[in-house]
Amino acid sequence: MTGATHRSGPVVSVRDLRIGYRTGHGTLQAVKGVSFAVQAGEAYGLVGESGSGKSTAAMALTRYLAPNAELSAGDLSVAGVDVRSLEGRRLRHFRAESLGVVYQEPGLALNPTMAVGEQVAEVFRLAGAGRSEAAQRAHAALERVQLTPAAVIAGRYPHELSGGQQQRVVIAMALAGSPDLLILDEPTTGLDGRVETEIMALIDRLRAELGFATILISHNLPLIAAHCRRIGVLQDGVMVEEGPSERVLRSPRHAYTRSLIAALPDIDARRSRPASGADDTARPVVTVSGVSKDYHRKRALRDVSFTIGRGEVLGIVGESGSGKTTLGRVLAGLTTYDGQVTFDQGGRPGRRRLPQVQVVFQNADLSLNPRRTVRQVLKRSIRLLDGDQTVEQLADSVGIEHELLDRLPGQLSGGQKQRVAIARAFAGNVPLVICDEPTSALDVSIQARIIDLLVELQQRTGVSYLFISHDMAVVRQISHRIGVLYDGELVELKQSDELFESAEHPYSRQLVESALSLRRGWPRGDARAEEPGQVIA
C-alpha cells in the first residue's frame, strides 16, 4: 500500500459521492453527487465558498467525518484501496500510510506542550521506528521542509515558531509516512502573502521530488489556479465545473464560476477607488508621531509617524505580527503607547466630547454581542454617537433588510453581521473609521460587496479610513496611500500606484511581487506574459 508500487489507475477516484448530516430536522445534504479523479503526482484543486462542501468532500477520502454523517458513493478509493471498506486497524494504517492532511490552522494542529521535533518523531515511532532512529528521521523531515538548523527547530515549542514555520512542521508530519496523497485544507489562509508564496512553492517542489498527488482546498481562486493543474468548482455540494485551471479561469462555462472570478479584487484596476480627499492634507484628521509600543519587551511598533487626511483612505499592509493590529488599537485608544496621537477636533461645537474613532473588526462573530438584537445595537449606537438617523435609515444605508432588525447576531449570515458592525461604526459622524481586516473572514463574493459598501459609505460621508489588511489587492482597490509595516516599523508610505510601480524597501517589493504573481499569467511559470485585464474581464 505504501509508496510507488503498482499505479495503474488514478490515486484518487471519487464517483457520485454523497454526504449528508442527520440533524433533528431530517438529513442535510452537504455533498450531492460529486465525482473527480486525481492522477499520481497531480495537483488538483477544489474551490468554493464556505458551505460548498469542498472540505467535506475531500475529508471523506480520509473517512474522518462527524458521527452523524451519512456517506454513499459509487466509488471512493485512494491508492487503489476502497476507503468505505476500512475499519479499525486497517483504517488507521491506511490513514498513516496513504495520505497526509495539512490543516488551515497550524497552531491548532500542533500540540502546544510538546517540542515540534518530538511531534514529528512521534509519527515515525508510531510507524515502528526506535527512539533514536525516529529522532534522526524527524530531523531529516524538518530539513526537507527547509526548517534549518533542524536540531535547533526540533527543540522549539509551537508558540516559539512563526505561522509559516508551524505550517512547515505540519507539512513535515503529513509527509512523514510518504503518502500517495496530500490533502491541503486552506493551508495558507491565516498566513500573509509572502509566507503563502513560500509555503506553496515548498509544496510544489516537494510534489515534484516525492511524486505525491495533492488536493488543494481553498476559497482563494487565484491561489488554486496558480498551484493546480486541474480544478473543480463546488457550489452547494455540486461540482458545477471542472477542467484545466487555465481554461476554467480564462473561459469559465458555469455562471457561478464566472461570478467567482468577477468578484476577485482586481489588483490593477482602480474601479472603486474613492475620489481623493487628499486635497485637505493641510488639516489631517489624525497625526501620529513617534508612536512605539512594546508587549513585554517584544517590540510591536517602533517610532511610527504618519497623518491621515480628511476623507483619505490609508491602507496598512504587513504580515501577521508586523504590528498592523496594534497600530489600529493605538489609534482607537484601546491600548497604551509611547508617542503622540493627535486628533483634529475640526471645530466641532463644544458639546459632549464625541468619539473620534470607530472600529470595524475582522471577526463580526465576536464584535457583536450575541445577546442583543440588531435593533438594540443600532439604536444604542445612534444615541451614543449622537447620530441623526433612525434605526431604519441606518439599516437602509448599509443594506440590512428591516426584517433582520429584530434578530440576534447568531441568526445572521457572515456578510450580514459585518454589515451590522459597519452600521454601528457609521451611526454618527465619526471622522475616522479603522477597518481591521474587515473582509478576510468572508467569502470572495461577499468580500467584494462589503468593500463596495465601505467605498460607498466613505464617499457619501467623507470619513477617513485606516484600512488594515494582508491582502494587497483589496488594499490597492480602496486606498489612496499605502503604508507598509515590517516588524513594527513603517518602512514605506506611498501613493498606492506608486508603491505598486516602484516599491523601494525589499519587503514591500516582495509583497507587491507575491500579490502580482498570483494575479498574473495563469498558469504559472510564464509570469508576465498575460495582461491581467484580459483574464479578469
Place this chain on the structure above:
Amino acid sequence: MGMSVLTSDENLPEPGALTPAAAAVQDVATASATPRRPRARALLRRPTFVISAVIVLWWILAAVLWKVVGLDPYSNTGKLLAAPSWSQPFGTDNLGRSVFARTLVGADRALLIGPLGAVMATILGGALGVIAGYFRGIVDTALMRVFDVLVVLPPIIFLIVLVTAFGSGTRALILCIGFVYAPGIARIIRAAVLAEMGKGYVASARLQRESRLRIMALELVPNVWPTMLVQITLSLASAILMTATLSFLGLGAQPPSADWGLQINANMIYLQQQWWTVLFPALAVASLVVSVQLIADNIKEVSRP
C-alpha cells in the same frame, strides 16, 4: 463587475447548511449562539433534569404548604418510637412526634437558608467578579488575592467560626453562607468576563463611550449569565448541605425545630433499632442536594457552546 451593491442579500445557503459541513471536518466551534427556547426544550428532554425538577418541586410544595395542609411536627401522637405504619407512614420519634410531618416541614428551613444564601453569594460574588474582570489591573489583583485566601479556608470550619461570632439566627446564617460562597463564584465569573473582554463587542462599546455600568450590566452580564446560573445552582446544593451540617453539629437550628440536620443528630442513638427516625430526614437532605446538583449539571451541559 457591476453587481448590485447595497440591497442585495448575501446569497448564502441557509445558515444551517454551513455548520455541519464545516464542523464535521474542521472541528470548528459550530454553535452559532443557541437561541433560548431550544435550550429550555433540550432541558425538558433530559430525564435526570425532569426527575430532579420534580423532586425539588415536591420539597418546595412541602415547604410552602405544610401549614395549609395542617401537618403538625411538634405534638405527641401518643406512641413513642413507633415503626412506620398506615397511620404513621414514617413512624414516630422518641417524643412521639410524626417523622412524616417533621420530614416534610423540615424542607421549610432547608429551602429558606440555602437559596437565600446562594442568591446572596451570587449577587456579591458575581458583582465582584464582573468588576475584577472588567477593570483588571490593581483592582483585579487586590480582589483576587483576598479571594484566594478566603477560598482556601475549609468552608465548614470557616462557617463554624462565623456562626460562633454572629450567632445562628436565620438571617445571620444566610449572610454567613453568602459570604462563604461568594469568593468561589467571583473567581469563576471573573474568568468568564475575561474571556468576553477579548471580544470586539466590548471594545466597540468602549469606543462609543458607553458607560462602564452599562457595559458591565448590559453587555457582559447577559453573556456570562449561563455560567452564573450554574454557579447559583451549585452553591445552592452546597449551601443546603451546609445548613443541615451546621444543625447536625448543634450550631444551627435548636429543638424543637424540624430541621433535617437537627433531626438526624437527635435520633442518631436510635439508628440501630428505630432506623426510620434517621433514615427519612437523611433521605430528604440527600434527595434535595443531589437533585439540585443534577439540575446544575444539566444546565451546564445544555448551555455548553
